Structures are given as C-alpha cells and as structure tokens.
Amino acid sequence: MTITRRDFNKAGLGALSLAAIGGDALAGPKDMIRKAIPSSGEMVPIIGLGTNRYGVGDDVEKRTVLRAALARFHQLGGTLIDTAPMYRSSESVLGDLIADLGIRNDLFVATKTDKKGGAAATSAQMEESQEKLKIKTFDLMQVHNLINWQEALPVLREWKQEGLVRYIGITTSRANQYQEFEKVLRQEELDFIQINYSLEQREAADRILPLAADRGAAVIINRAFGGGRIFDKVGDQPLPEWAQEFGCESWAQFLLKYAIGHPAATLSIPGMTKLHHVEDNFGAAHGRLPDPAERERQEAFYDAL
Numbered sequence: 001m002t003i004t005r006r007d008f009n010k011a012g013l014g015a016l017s018l019a020a021i022g023g024d025a026l027a028g029p030k031d032m033i034r035k036a037i038p039s040s041g042e043m044v045p046i047i048g049l050g051t052n053r054y055g056v057g058d059d060v061e062k063r064t065v066l067r068a069a070l071a072r073f074h075q076l077g078g079t080l081i082d083t084a085p086m087y088r089s090s091e092s093v094l095g096d097l098i099a100d101l102g103i104r105n106d107l108f109v110a111t112k113t114d115k116k117g118g119a120a121a122t123s124a125q126m127e128e129s130q131e132k133l134k135i136k137t138f139d140l141m142q143v144h145n146l147i148n149w150q151e152a153l154p155v156l157r158e159w160k161q162e163g164l165v166r167y168i169g170i171t172t173s174r175a176n177q178y179q180e181f182e183k184v185l186r187q188e189e190l191d192f193i194q195i196n197y198s199l200e201q202r203e204a205a206d207r208i209l210p211l212a213a214d215r216g217a218a219v220i221i222n223r224a225f226g227g228g229r230i231f232d233k234v235g236d237q238p239l240p241e242w243a244q245e246f247g248c249e250s251w252a253q254f255l256l257k258y259a260i261g262h263p264a265a266t267l268s269i270p271g272m273t274k275l276h277h278v279e280d281n282f283g284a285a286h287g288r289l290p291d292p293a294e295r296e297r298q299e300a301f302y303d304a305l
C-alpha cells in the first residue's frame with residue numbers, strides 16, 4: 001500500500017511504529033520496529049548504519065573488521081546505510097564490501113553532495129558516487145551540511161525525476177546551522193532531513209523536529225551518542241531499573257530509544273565499525289520505544305548524572 005504525504009499527516013502516522021512485544025536484540029528482522037517514510041509510506045527499520053569511520057582505504061585488516069560489522073548489520077535486518085564523499089574512502093570501501101557480500105538489493109543506500117561550483121559539479125560528484133558505491137540508483141541523496149543547497153537541490157530533483165534518486169534531503173549536525181536549516185525545510189519539498197539529536201543535545205526538538213513532522217519529512221537522527229562522547233559521561237554507571245520496562249539492556253539502547261522515541265524521528269544511524277556494537281544497537285529496534293512520560297524521565301535521569 002502506498003500512503004501519500006497528505007494521508008500520512010492526516011492520519012498522524014508520524015508517530016507510527018510497529019513493535020513486537022517482548023523481542024530482544026537478536027530476535028531477528030521480523031520482530032524489528034520500523035517506521036514509515038512520510039512521503040511514500042515505505043517502512044524502514046529504526047536502526048541504520050553511520051559510516052563516517054569507514055574511510056579505511058585499502059587496509060585489509062580494517063576492512064575485515066568493517067565487513068563483519070556490515071554483514072551482521074544485514075543479517076539482523078538493517079537496511080539504511082548513510083555515507084558521504086566527505087568521509088574519505090568510505091563510499092569506495094562500502095561499494096566493495098556491499099558487492100563482496102552481495103547485499104545491494106536488500107539495502108537502502110544514502111549518500112550526500114557537498115560540491116560548490118554549480119550544477120555540473122554536483123552531477124559529476126554524484127556520478128563519482130555511483131561508481132564508488134557501484135550503484136545506479138541512490139535510495140537517498142542529501143545535501144551535506146546545506147553546502148551549496150540552492151544549486152544542489154534542483155540537480156537532486158532532476159535525478160529524482162530521471163529515476164536515479166528515490167528520495168532527497170538535507171543534513172546538519174551543528175546547532176549554528178539550525179536557523180538556515182529551518183528556512184530550507186520550510187520552503188523546499190524534502191523527503192528527508194538528517195539532524196543531530198541526543199540526550200546531550202536536544203535543541204533539534206525545539207523547532208526542527210516538530211516542523212519536519214508538519215512538513216511530512218522523514219527524520220534521520222545522527223550522533224545519538226554525541227559521537228561516542230556520551231559513553232564517557234555515563235561511564236560504568238548502572239542503568240535505572242525502569243529502563244527495562246521499555247526493553248533497554250545497555251546505555252546504547254537507552255540513548256537510541258530516547259532519540260528515536262521522538263514522534264518525529266524515523267530512524268537513527270549510529271556510527272558502528274564493530275560487530276558487537278551492531279548487535280548491541282539492534283537491541284534498540286526491539287521491544288518498544290519509550291512514551292513521552294518515559295522520555296521525560298530519561299532526560300531527568302541523564303541530567304542528574
């Protein structure tokens with residue numbers, strides 16, 4: 001079934017999630033929580049993969065570690081992978097690993113543009129990404145950190161019309177870009193936005209997340225762990241017992257469930273290069289997400305640490 005943007009908003013499906021009761025981290029793809037992309041109704045698992053640390057070049061040992069993480073991600077039912085030309089050799093490494101594992105058709109591949117210099121430069125960069133990732137059609141093409149968005153968005157739309165891009169969007173991870181980000185989100189038709197949001201940095205919830213819901217844009221949450229720094233803050237302190245009520249067995253799950261529990265959020269893309277992190281983080285895609293009162297409790301608990 002295809003749900004239009006208007007149907008989606010009318011039905012209040014922004015908060016939709018399909019959760020299985022009582023699943024655990026390794027319960028398998030069938031029981032995973034998924035949310036809908038507002039502009040199409042397509043369902044995506046709420047845990048994706050961030051790859052800004054996948055630019056390891058030809059280093060065979062490092063590629064072996066990444067291959068294991070990616071294979072596990074796929075095995076556990078993960079689909080959306082986020083990369084970018086800015087992440088050094090990440091696109092090429094992923095292109096090789098995806099081809100080697102033979103999993104392209106199961107994935108939702110998102111990458112970005114960041115070229116200045118006009119429409120031709122943007123198109124040329126996207127052609128390079130096609131080659132590196134070894135794909136013809138991008139599932140999602142995003143303007144990275146709003147770089148050159150005025151010239152880039154029309155190119156992304158052209159590619160979408162030609163069937164070479166399925167969805168388009170914009171990204172940021174910096175609060176000092178929020179004002180401009182909000183302006184672009186207000187005036188442009190976007191399928192997706194990508195933004196930083198975590199227990200540590202909640203500003204996106206003030207204006208941008210509610211606006212994304214109003215505008216019918218899917219939301220990818222980046223940096224739900226603050227780039228990993230939040231783990232330094234929580235250290236080895238125990239989780240509160242009540243976190244088990246919504247299925248948290250680790251701090252990573254606590255942090256991810258908080259971020260994706262925002263009604264406007266569609267999924268999060270934790271950066272993960274290690275297999276055991278993939279397994280831990282998929283625990284957040286099982287059980288259920290915290291309700292608004294539980295999310296407030298999470299905030300109060302975190303603030304008191």
Ligand SMILES: NC(=O)c1ccc[n+]([C@@H]2O[C@H](COP(=O)([O-])OP(=O)(O)OC[C@H]3O[C@@H](n4cnc5c(N)ncnc54)[C@H](OP(=O)(O)O)[C@@H]3O)[C@@H](O)[C@H]2O)c1
Nearest residue numbers: 050051052171173222223225226227228252271272273274
């Ligand atoms: N403007 C933009 O467009 C923008 C900006 C920033 C990020 N992003 C995207 O968002 C993704 C996520 O951001 P990020 O990687 O900077 O930050 P993050 O997801 O907040 O943190 C990643 C760090 O957390 C660690 N980690 C992952 N799972 C863990 C677990 N279960 N337990 C303990 N540590 C764990 C990772 O370690 P390992 O790597 O060792 O597994 C890595 O060091 C990026 O990869 C990128 O795709 C986009």
